[in-house]
Amino acid sequence: MAERCAVVGVGQTNHSSCRADVSIAGLVREAVDRALADAGITIQDVDAVVIGKAPDSLEGVAMPELWLADALAAHGKPVFRVHTAGSVGGSTAIVAAQHVMAGIHGTVLTIGFEKQSDGNAMWALSVPIPFGMPVHAGAGGYFSPIVRGYITRSGAPSHIGAMVAVKDRTNACKNPYAHLHEPDWTLEKALETPMLWDPIRFIETCPSSDGAMALVLMSEERAEKMSGPKAWVHATAMRSEPTAFAGREQVSPRAGEMCAEDLWRKGGITKPAEEIDVVEMYVPFAWFEPMWLENLGFAPRNEGWRWVEDGVTEMTGSLPVNPSGGVLSSNPIGASGMIRFGEACMQVMGTAGEHQIDGAKKAVGHAYGGGSQFFAMWLVSSLKP
Amino acid sequence: MSEADGIVRLRQPIGVEYSWSAGPNATSHLSGLMNGKLIGKRCPSCTLVYFPPRNGVCPKCAAILAEDVEVGPKGTISTFCVVNVPFLGQKVKIPYVAAQIVLDGADISMQHLIQECEADEVRIGMRVEPVWKDRSEWGPTLESIAHFRPTGEPDAALGSKAGES
């Protein structure tokens, strides 16, 4: 039987397109200081540090986890780096939780970050592949054919992506940390934005952001001594699969389904759409909201887009998705997964402020990365498992 | 505080050239591309044909891909993206169609450029064929093929491969 683990501190930066006012170390420290303050501890109370970010080529700094040890007061402590592409923020938080659940450390600090303005992610993700044809164009170019596959097989009308985007951008206006605060979007205006990677419109793409998220995790024994709100980790799950193999289902990858099935089984969830109060889902391109609703077992196959159209995933709906504004409103890549995991905690801790879903008791954080091939999820609750 | 307050930012270009060892399993595929032939490999376990054979291993079975199989040259578009976004290092003029093409005889799609038709004419199921560059420009790369173009044949039913990338 694993030890119980709770998140007792959540801290994030004010995400924006260019945090030229801080170095990478300063950006990370901003999130860390807020998480420590939220937990009511100091950096000296931390036993181990687990850090995650996307590929080093995004900022051109090799092994930043070693360089950042100073800023994290990590000398003399174990420091780990996790790397699973875009899902890294989620898998990093899971590794941190596992250190606590395994009884190895009592207090673990975990951080995900990205300072996109220091590099050029579009370039870093479009470097020609040896022996291949150089026609791919960043993440949008990779995911757009998959979105076309979903639209074709589900019969979804073309405005669904824009509906998701308007919802998330509107939600982000309630989140002071979000990169984009754009209150004036309407569906009509959203549909007029240009097709960047047809069928993906401009409005349906995530921004490029600088930002970091930090969490403080504790064993039950230590968490019980803290007076603040807690998010108990009920279950974690990770799965992966190869980027390409014959007969691979790309729209709804099997690894994503397996990840969710594992999470529901471990967390004792039999009817996810009824039992989960709020989801922070990794949606960097708007169409992935209906796609993941199906992949994770919330909505039946080919029905996810109807849930979007019916407002189920609005903050006022029965299954709010991304009240924080999601990846579509802030995308510091290496932090984005941990922002999902941390925002899920904030919801059950009751600390989400204006984008709080009233009475949320069970929340899910979700992240994916690579060519839809790395999946990480956790289920947190205000109640002990 | 920000750059306006005197915070220093330095632009620091980094450049490097790498050598990439293809390994013996990719040799027949790559020498095929130097000779105008499309060579894939069949998995001895699941019998599916990979083009390109990637790492010489079937990702599903972890079996070593041993048997060469000539595929194509015609194929069918399984899905595609119309790229309208400019970016650093881009090699093809926008807008262009980057399509996933399942070559006849192959069981997985590969990505290539579609030309000689308007972007809005491209569709899932469209039949296409390769247009090779001049022989003097052939090398161990899919760039030996300039692009794919429509064959004018009726669209193919892709079944479970439709929408796959």
Ligand SMILES: [Zn+2]
């Ligand atoms: Zn096989």
